[in-house]
Amino acid sequence: MATPSKNVYFDEELGKDDTSGDGSQQKPYKTLLFAHIHHPPAPQDGPQYLTRKKEAGADQGSGVSEIHQEWAPATKTALKKAANLYEQHKKKQAKGDELAIREKQESEKRQHALEEAKKVQIQQDPQLPKAVKIRLNEKDPELIQLRSGKSDKDLDSSEGRGTRVRVTGRVHRLRTQKDVIFFTLQDGYGLLQCVLTGDLTRTYDAMTMTLETSLEVYGEMWEVPPKQHAPNDRELHADYFIVIGKAAGDKEAITTRVSPDADPQTLYDNRHLVLRGENASSVMKVRAALLRAFRQTYEEITPSCLEVTPPCMVQTQVEGGATLFAFDYYGQKAYLTQSSQLYLETCLPSLGNVFCVAPSFRAEKSQTRRHLSEYTHIEAELDFITFDDLLVHLELVMCRVIEIALANPQIAQQVRDLNPKFEVPERPFMRMKYADAIDWLIEHNIMNTEGAPHKFGDDIAEAAERKMTDIINRPIFLTHFPTEIKAFYMKKDLQDPRVTESVDCLMPGVGEIVGGSMRMDDYDELMEAYKRVEIDPTPYYWYTDQRKYGTSPHGGYGLGLERFLAWMCGRFTVKDCSLYPRFTDRCTP
Numbered sequence: 001m002a003t004p005s006k007n008v009y010f011d012e013e014l015g016k017d018d019t020s021g022d023g024s025q026q027k028p029y030k031t032l033l034f035a036h037i038h039h040p041p042a043p044q045d046g047p048q049y050l051t052r053k054k055e056a057g058a059d060q061g062s063g064v065s066e067i068h069q070e071w072a073p074a075t076k077t078a079l080k081k082a083a084n085l086y087e088q089h090k091k092k093q094a095k096g097d098e099l100a101i102r103e104k105q106e107s108e109k110r111q112h113a114l115e116e117a118k119k120v121q122i123q124q125d126p127q128l129p130k131a132v133k134i135r136l137n138e139k140d141p142e143l144i145q146l147r148s149g150k151s152d153k154d155l156d157s158s159e160g161r162g163t164r165v166r167v168t169g170r171v172h173r174l175r176t177q178k179d180v181i182f183f184t185l186q187d188g189y190g191l192l193q194c195v196l197t198g199d200l201t202r203t204y205d206a207m208t209m210t211l212e213t214s215l216e217v218y219g220e221m222w223e224v225p226p227k228q229h230a231p232n233d234r235e236l237h238a239d240y241f242i243v244i245g246k247a248a249g250d251k252e253a254i255t256t257r258v259s260p261d262a263d264p265q266t267l268y269d270n271r272h273l274v275l276r277g278e279n280a281s282s283v284m285k286v287r288a289a290l291l292r293a294f295r296q297t298y299e300e301i302t303p304s305c306l307e308v309t310p311p312c313m314v315q316t317q318v319e320g321g322a323t324l325f326a327f328d329y330y331g332q333k334a335y336l337t338q339s340s341q342l343y344l345e346t347c348l349p350s351l352g353n354v355f356c357v358a359p360s361f362r363a364e365k366s367q368t369r370r371h372l373s374e375y376t377h378i379e380a381e382l383d384f385i386t387f388d389d390l391l392v393h394l395e396l397v398m399c400r401v402i403e404i405a406l407a408n409p410q411i412a413q414q415v416r417d418l419n420p421k422f423e424v425p426e427r428p429f430m431r432m433k434y435a436d437a438i439d440w441l442i443e444h445n446i447m448n449t450e451g452a453p454h455k456f457g458d459d460i461a462e463a464a465e466r467k468m469t470d471i472i473n474r475p476i477f478l479t480h481f482p483t484e485i486k487a488f489y490m491k492k493d494l495q496d497p498r499v500t501e502s503v504d505c506l507m508p509g510v511g512e513i514v515g516g517s518m519r520m521d522d523y524d525e526l527m528e529a530y531k532r533v534e535i536d537p538t539p540y541y542w543y544t545d546q547r548k549y550g551t552s553p554h555g556g557y558g559l560g561l562e563r564f565l566a567w568m569c570g571r572f573t574v575k576d577c578s579l580y581p582r583f584t585d586r587c588t589p
């Protein structure tokens with residue numbers, strides 16, 4: 001007598017395809033496929049699959065309720081569809097099982113190889129010449145001789161030996177081939193490709209090598225074989241190496257922590273690792289070159305500018321109280337400086353023209369790509385000048401800084417790699433008055449932030465300013481801004497008191513990178529300016545005194561290093577031009 005088939009229940013409305021279901025009437029599955037998986041069909045005495053669906057029916061009250069039909073066998077169409085899906089599931093599961101077995105075998109094979117590798121011990125050959133310690137950028141031919149020649153075996157040759165060297169660095173790139181391991185070391189000074197062959201490739205350290213592992217490598221310097229490429233067309237054929245610090249791998253590998261497609265916040269969280277990348281480190285090296293170039297330029301121009309170091313903790317404002325970072329200073333209210341300009345002005349009588357390279361801080365909750373809460377501010381003040389003198393000085397300084405930086409071949413190459421389209425600006429820069437810029441924006445149908453045509457008195461927004469600069473596609477000195485939208489200390493134009501003798505230098509792709517002006521040199525005019533913007537002049541006594549004790553026509557400017565760097569290196573945001581950027585809600589790491 002045949003055994004009665006088992007009933008398996010599924011309910012698409014109330015069932016569950018998880019461990020809480022068991023296929024009974026009380027705990028039905030949700031889908032017929034899930035029922036097949038856990039209670040497979042069979043040619044004889046297989047399970048019977050029963051289902052039900054909701055239907056509307058009247059209850060004993062006045063409303064309408066939903067009741068369930070009686071359990072009924074699944075339709076032939078549903079069974080056929082479920083059978084096809086079940087076959088696909090079995091094939092997929094079989095593939096998965098096969099893959100798991102293969103992966104297990106590979107893992108066991110790998111583990112066995114690693115255990116064998118632990119038995120391989122390498123030692124330095126005392127017969128080899130003593131190794132010379134070098135940095136990876138060392139190219140002096142008096143110190144480094146490259147071996148040349150070709151061989152079909154072990155990359156060796158009997159033609160003249162190269163210098164045996166000892167280098168240290170971290171694995172920047174890694175490539176493993178049969179019986180050969182290529183890796184590129186990085187030490188912050190340069191890159192050097194290294195080659196492991198023979199027993200060196202069979203050691204445990206070689207077989208488990210990971211990116212960023214720090215090594216000491218000994219070996220002979222070679223020319224790169226024909227049609228092959230490596231940094232500086234040379235490579236080190238290792239005869240011995242030591243692991244100094246093994247870097248994490250697998251899920252903790254640096255390429256997992258800072259993958260190219262990671263979201264920006266993850267990259268900022270791991271900025272310490274991002275800085276190890278070629279692009280980020282190149283930007284930092286160009287930044288350092290620019291700082292050196294600015295200092296050299298200020299020293300060599302006539303008249304020269306003396307570097308001074310103003311305080312960062314202040315009790316006055318320069319650019320408006322809304323963007324001040326306030327803190328308690330021994331019971332007194334103080335701020336992080338917005339600009340060192342006021343202090344630089346006090347230096348003019350005794351020190352002559354001056355400049356500083358110092359951090360400035362803006363508590364401006366701006367999320368644009370060109371704003372930072374802390375940035376490096378290059379500021380200068382010049383004595384006994386006219387507004388035109390100021391513009392000529394700015395052109396000279398910026399162009400000379402670029403010239404000095406690009407005179408270094410390494411920096412020039414890094415700029416080309418980062419920004420192939422960069423072109424050294426030509427002097428003179430285009431001059432455009434604010435009023436003419438308003439007319440230009442109207443003519444080109446570029447609206448203000450309210451969606452209306454620009455009008456005189458508007459503070460031209462970043463987007464409109466950048467669009468204008470990109471269309472014109474050359475550096476612009478935008479001058480003579482209205483008094484109402486500029487800082488209180490800016491000198492008015494004697495020919496048109498509505499505007500100030502002020503300038504913003506705009507660069508394509510970035511927008512404003514420099515802001516400057518002539519400063520008020522009349523005591524009464526400055527006192528009236530304090531009153532106009534409702535600033536108590538009392539804390540500014542030391543600044544106001546400059547107008548009481550031998551005033552003079554003077555002016556100055558502030559240049560944002562990160563913006564200058566973003567323009568030169570073609571970076572989308574200034575955040576990529578700061579070692580550890582600080583901006584709204586970001587103060588780590």
